[in-house]
Amino acid sequence: MSRQDHTVPARRGKAIHVAAGQDFRVINTHGTQVLDTWAFATGDSSTFLSMAHTRSYISRIHIRTCDTLVDNHYQPMLTVLEDTSPGVHDILMCCCSLPIYKRMGCTEYHDNCEDNLHAALAEVGLSSPHTPAP
Ligand SMILES: [Zn+2]
Structure with a gap:
């Protein structure tokens, strides 16, 4: 499969x-800006990458290389293959919002x-009634 680059403009x-x-x-x-990241099952936004379930699955509150990240049904969704960041990834806090x-x-x-998140989902014809933790 060929590589395809996608650029996320600042604050989008x-x-x-x-x-x-x-x-x-x-x-x-x-710089050091946060890159909030979510994942949803194709065609089913009620199945999403869940940090609460992932914390339970890995029995830790921080993710690291080789960790499996699971969805809200406790099923594997993503695997961290490499991490070149110098910091600790936050999987505790909610994303920033208007409130x-x-x-x-x-x-x-x-x-x-x-x-x-919701604007990006709308651009590809998807929606989610809620905002999972990133
Ligand atoms: Zn934010």
């Missing part, structure tokens, strides 16, 4: 289809990962 989201068994890389080309920015004092609209 991007949804791509990943087939079973297919690899993908998430590369941060600038969070309002709580921090923003009085005008602020781009946020929750809206970016």
